Amino acid sequence: MSRDHESKECRCGRGVSRRGFIASMGVGAVAVGASNRLLAASGEAGAAEVTKPGQWVRVTLNVNGRKHTLLVEPRWTLLHVLREEIGLTGSKAGCERGECGACTVLMDGVPRYACMTLAVEAEGMEIVTVEGLMKGEELGEVQQAFLDEDAFQCGYCTPGQIMAVEGLLRSNPRPSLQEIQRGTSGNLCRCGAYAHIFKAADRAAKLKSGKGGES
Numbered sequence: 543m544s545r546d547h548e549s550k551e552c553r554c555g556r557g558v559s560r561r562g563f564i565a566s567m568g569v570g571a572v573a574v575g576a577s578n579r580l581l582a583a584s585g586e587a588g589a590a591e592v593t594k595p596g597q598w599v600r601v602t603l604n605v606n607g608r609k610h611t612l613l614v615e616p617r618w619t620l621l622h623v624l625r626e627e628i629g630l631t632g633s634k635a636g637c638e639r640g641e642c643g644a645c646t647v648l649m650d651g652v653p654r655y656a657c658m659t660l661a662v663e664a665e666g667m668e669i670v671t672v673e674g675l676m677k678g679e680e681l682g683e684v685q686q687a688f689l690d691e692d693a694f695q696c697g698y699c700t701p702g703q704i705m706a707v708e709g710l711l712r713s714n715p716r717p718s719l720q721e722i723q724r725g726t727s728g729n730l731c732r733c734g735a736y737a738h739i740f741k742a743a744d745r746a747a748k749l750k751s752g753k754g755g756e757s
Contacts, residue, residue, distance in 0.1 A: 601665045605630065606674030614661045621645045621656035624671060632672035632701045643729030646702035646709075647671050653709035653728070672701040675708060684708045687746035688739075695733035703729050707743045716747055 598613040603623070610628055621638070624630045624647070633656050636644030640658040647656045648670040675682030681689065684704050694700040703726060710717060710725035717725060722743045731739065 599662055601662055603628075603661065603664055603669060604667065605669045606671060612661075616660065616662055618661050619657055620647070620659040620661045620664050620669070623661040624656060624669075630671050630673050633705075634698055634701055636698070636702075641730070642699065642702070643706060644699050644702040646705040646729060648705060648709050648712075651709065651712050653706050655728075670705075670708075672704055675704070682708075683749040684711070684742075684746040687742040687749055691738050691742040691745055693735055693738040693742035695731075695735050699729060699731050699733075703731065703739055707739075707746055710743065711747055711750055715751060717743070719744070 597616070599616050600611065601614055602609055602611045603620075605624065605628060612623065612627055614623055614627070619638075621633055621635060624633050625635065633647055634644035635657065636642035638645075638657045640655045643655065645656040646653050648654070649659070649664060649667045651668070651670075672685075675685055684707050688694060688700060688704055693703070706726045706729045707722075710722065714721060714725070719740060722740050726739060726743065
């Protein structure tokens with residue numbers, strides 16, 4: 543390409559000449575290099591420490607009254623550790639993005655989504671899964687109430703529903719229907735067994751209060 547043709551291409555306004563493009567890229571590279579040098583010179587004193595990929599962290603989790611000391615990756619969720627490392631598979635992996643509630647556990651008595659909680663966050667907290675409600679070989683009151691009221695169909699969401707009700711009754715032993723509906727609103731049942739779930743929650747409240755679940 544002749545120099546005359548290249549200069550005409552520049553003046554016509556239809557685009558950037560090859561020479562202009564190369565010049566602009568050179569300026570951009572210099573600017574990026576300068577900014578990187580400034581960041582390096584600052585030492586990034588205020589930056590948080592970054593965990594390297596594959597690095598292991600030792601945690602001690604208190605689950606159902608037993609302590610488990612494990613090496614975990616910082617990115618692992620509590621749900622993953624409960625199911626795959628400790629072997630408690632009652633908490634279910636559903637949506638794994640905090641929408642369905644199938645993974646609900648209690649942490650210090652409060653219902654939490656295990657799929658949205660990192661295992662390292664749970665250290666020092668009292669964790670209760672659906673297995674932890676058993677009294678030896680006997681069902682806990684909420685579990686028994688779900689059985690009595692036929693509060694499930696496929697059963698996949700049931701562990702999370704039970705833990706949501708357990709958490710509700712620990713904070714409010716005699717909830718109204720509206721409070722039960724609010725307390726379980728974070729748990730989805732694709733089978734649509736909500737009416738039975740609400741009845742089970744009411745029955746569980748009566749069982750816990752020693753009334754035997756009478757209507």
